[in-house]
Structure formats: structure tokens, C-alpha cells
Amino acid sequence: MATSTLTRRSLLFGRQATEPAALRPPWALPEPDFSSRCTRCDACVRACPEHVLVRGGDGLPRLALAAGECTFCGDCVQACESAALDASISPPWELRALVGEGCLSARGVVCASCREACPETAIHVAPGARGPAVIDAERCTGCGACVGICPAGVIALSNEPLEMPA
Secondary structure, eight states: OEEEEOOHHHHHHTOOEEEEOOOOOTTBOOHHHHHHHOOOOOHHHHHOTTOOEEEOTTSSEEEOGGGOOOOOOOHHHHHOSSSSBOTTSSSSOOOEEEEOTTOTGGGTOOOOHHHHHOTTOOEEOOGGGOSOOEEOTTTOOOOOHHHHHOTTOOEEEEOSOOOOOO
16 A cells, blocks of 8 residues: 655655555554654664564664565564564554566466465465466465565565455
8 A cells, every 4th residue: 555745855846756655563553553652763673583674764663575574573572662562463463465467477487486485375376387376365474475585576565455265
């Protein structure tokens, strides 16, 4: 989901920029509460053994999955002294992987990078690794292992509800 924000550049040129909504660490409180409680101390960023938490432009931690996946180890929650991250939230987030336009296997290119990287085996590709990658919403934890590995860069995490099989 994209949000419309006014950046300095867009203000000068009279247009609105669209930037993706920040993905927060697992166990983050809802955005308004998280933003007000987080002290921007970077303790969660430093504690993350996978290095998938980074300081955003607003000083708040955000998820950056180019380098790996979230293993839900809980180190970020333990490091957070402001209670902006709450270990009692279950599941840790509602994020799920979404495959966008341009999936290589959907275009006839043999590719199953996302399927091979998924620790939950939540991604299915047709035999011969041809056909679009399909996410099993019930199995996907939103760890992001598939995001950085996708050679086409078309997999993202989203809070949008996925249709569950009947």
C-alpha cells in the first residue's frame, strides 16, 4: 500500500510523491502508537542478528529485506525499552508475501528462487518452474526470505489480506 507524502522536492515542483508505507519490526504496535512510543534509539536495529532492521528517514526502524529475512528471534523486542514492540502480539505481524507483475516464471523463464528460499514452503511454482509463483496464505509468515532473492524484484510484503482457500 502506498501513501502520499509531500517531500521537499515534490513541494518545490508542485507534485506529491508516493512512497510505500514503512514496514515496521515484528511485534510493533499499530502505527500511531508505535510512532509515539518509539524513542528512535536504534536498540532494535542493533539487536537484529539478521540485519533486516534499519533506521528510516524518519528515524524510526523499518524492515529492509534486501539482505535477508526475519527469523522472528525476538531480539528486537527484548532490546526495546520503550514498549513500542510488544511480544504478546500474536502473530508478530500480518504481513504476507505478494507476487507482482513481472514474475519470471509467469513469463516462461525457469525460475523458482522464491520457492527455494521460503523456509515455510509457502510458495508454489508449476512443475518445471514455469508458471506464476503462488503464495499459500495459510503457510506464509511474512518473513521476507523471498523478497531479496527474487531476481525480478517483484515480490513484496504487504498487510493486504490475501484470499484464503475455501
